[in-house]
Amino acid sequence: MFFKNIITNFKKYSFLLQQLISRDFKVKYKRSILGVVWSLLYPLLTMAVLAIVFSNVFKFSTPGVNYLVYLMSGLVMFNYFTEASNLAMSSVVANFSLLNKIYIPKYIFPLSKCLFIGINFLLTLIPLYIVIFATGTGINVYHILLPFAFICLFMFTLGMGLILATVSVFLRDMFYIYGIITMIWTYLTPIMYDISLISTKLQPFLKLNPMYHYINFAREIILYNRNPQTFTWMVCVFSSSLILILGIIVFKKNQDKFIYYV
Amino acid sequence: MIKVNNVSMKFNLGVEKNFSLKQFFIDFFKAKKKEKSEFWALSDVSFEVKKGQVIGFVGNNGAGKSTLLKIIAGVMKPTKGNIEIYGNICPMIELGAGFDMDLTARENIYLNGAVLGYSKNFIKEKFDEIVNFSELKDFLDVPVRNFSSGMVARLAFSIATIVDPEILIVDEILSVGDLAFQQKSERKMKELINGGTTVLFVSHSVNQIKELCDKVVWLQKGKVFKIGNAEEICTEYEKKVLEK
CATH class of the missing domain: 3.40.50.300 (P-loop containing nucleotide triphosphate hydrolases)
Known part of the structure; x- marks a missing residue:
């Protein structure tokens, strides 16, 4: 009964979801000359800047593997997380004028943002693969496992997005606080540096960060040509499901109160 | 009921x-x-x-x-x-809720229709009717940003009143646009209300x-x-x- 409700509800609103996503796409690229090309160019340019700064100025390197691919794989995934969770956070507040007038399931806004950036993320895989081939890293059979990491990343991001959207309704300061949190988070996640550069005492703390494991999962495959360890698989499944379930519970419990905080 | x-x-x-x-x-x-x-x-x-x-x-x-x-x-x-x-239920409480000013009239018909809970086929089917009623045929591919407020209201009204719902919620009879359209929209509202549906x-x-x-x-x-x-x-x- 419960699940049947969800499915009929979802069917009814899937067209709206699709419209919201296509709206975001149209608006994003409408008035730029290069349009969708920016989605491909932007990660490449970010990578170039960071590579110059970190490998030349700070002399970071990743022994045995290509630093550009290392950087790019982490960047693409982490950028998905920050962009999608930020948009999802503000999506409910931004659509208050709608929610105040018409009944629309509220989860549709964070979900549409995570999917919209998700499609954008798939586009950024093109520059990632360009770098993989251009640096001579090449691909292997384990690449077919990559979607698993992406799905975990999506679930984790959606869960975080739902929690952030809920909190930001009651506490508008969250927009600023989260800006700082993502900045710290970016540096605490081994994106630009290898985790082995950190002292062994601190490493376990860095590994408490689920983002590390999703990125690590992808890097094991892309850079080290191997199937990630069972432990990595487990951490990915559990952390992403846990956060998603938590997000759904938090959002569902509070969504009826949103309307009073317009 | x-x-x-x-x-x-x-x-x-x-x-x-x-x-x-x-x-x-x-x-x-x-x-x-x-x-x-x-x-x-x-x-x-x-x-x-x-x-x-x-x-x-x-x-x-x-x-x-x-x-x-x-x-x-x-x-x-x-x-x-x-x-x-x-x-x-069709809540005709707010016109143009969910319009995106950066999109064209054509795109907004689909977006706003979806917001109001219409299905894709329904909008496709009624598309011409919406356009004809709003009298905005020549401006379909113009961003709504460039519309006058009367034109926006006409478009919104035409999308909102295309439905054939079982229950209709009406907050004030809406008459929008210029004088001619005001009369037309008022007639349309009365038609909807008298059309055998349940109305609040x-x-x-x-x-x-x-x-x-x-x-x-x-x-x-x-x-x-x-x-x-x-x-x-x-x-x-x-x-x-x-x-x-």
């Missing part, structure tokens, strides 16, 4: 200010004070609307009419009581309510003051208002 059973709605006026971190900490460290600024927008409201009936709501500002409609539309959940609804209708024009409704609910300070025949209640309401 709609059944409203003992619906009460409480607003917590004090809580609404509790927006920022600063306030949060101030409240946190202050000795807990009981929230006194409770406000009952509706208390113990019950009535029934039969299929095909046109029911009007009268009452002065703040009587709870809009809150009641919002609860029936599903936007808010009542604090107490419940509502049974049989049939699909709020208006400040007692004459319109008299003209269109079968039954009237008179709300006063969140309570049902009287329910009954449109003609009688409206006359009494008018008398009372004029007395003051």
Whole structure:
């Protein structure tokens, strides 16, 4: 009964979801000359800047593997997380004028943002693969496992997005606080540096960060040509499901109160 | 058919200010004070609307009419009581909710239609009808940003009134655009209301309510003051208002 409700509800609103996503796409690229090309160019340019700064100025390197691919794989995934969770956070507040007038399931806004950036993320895989081939890293059979990491990343991001959207309704300061949190988070996640550069005492703390494991999962495959360890698989499944379930519970419990905080 | 059973709605006026971190900490460290600024927008409201009936709501500002409609539309959940609804609802409460100014008129028809809960096929089917009614055929691929406010209103009205719902919620008869379109839109609204659907209708024009409704609910300070025949209640309401 419960699940049947969800499915009929979802069917009814899937067209709206699709419209919201296509709206975001149209608006994003409408008035730029290069349009969708920016989605491909932007990660490449970010990578170039960071590579110059970190490998030349700070002399970071990743022994045995290509630093550009290392950087790019982490960047693409982490950028998905920050962009999608930020948009999802503000999506409910931004659509208050709608929610105040018409009944629309509220989860549709964070979900549409995570999917919209998700499609954008798939586009950024093109520059990632360009770098993989251009640096001579090449691909292997384990690449077919990559979607698993992406799905975990999506679930984790959606869960975080739902929690952030809920909190930001009651506490508008969250927009600023989260800006700082993502900045710290970016540096605490081994994106630009290898985790082995950190002292062994601190490493376990860095590994408490689920983002590390999703990125690590992808890097094991892309850079080290191997199937990630069972432990990595487990951490990915559990952390992403846990956060998603938590997000759904938090959002569902509070969504009826949103309307009073317009 | 709609059944409203003992619906009460409480607003917590004090809580609404509790927006920022600063306030949060101030409240946190202050000795807990009981929230006194409770406000009952509706208390113990019950009535029934039969299929095909046109029911009007009268009452002065703040009587709870809009809150009641919002609860029936599903936007808010009542604090107490419940509502049974049989049939699909079209809340014609706000025109153009969900328009994106950067999109063209064509794109907005689909987006706004989806927001109002129309299906893809329904919009495709009715697309020409919407365009014809709005008289905006030549501006279909122009971003709505460049429209005049009258044109936006015309487009919004045409999208909102294309439906054939079982239950229609109307907050004021809308007449938008220039004089010619105003008359056209008013006619269209009356057509919709008289078209055999169940209608919940709020208006400040007692004459319109008299003209269109079968039954009237008179709300006063969140309570049902009287329910009954449109003609009688409206006359009494008018008398009372004029007395003051």
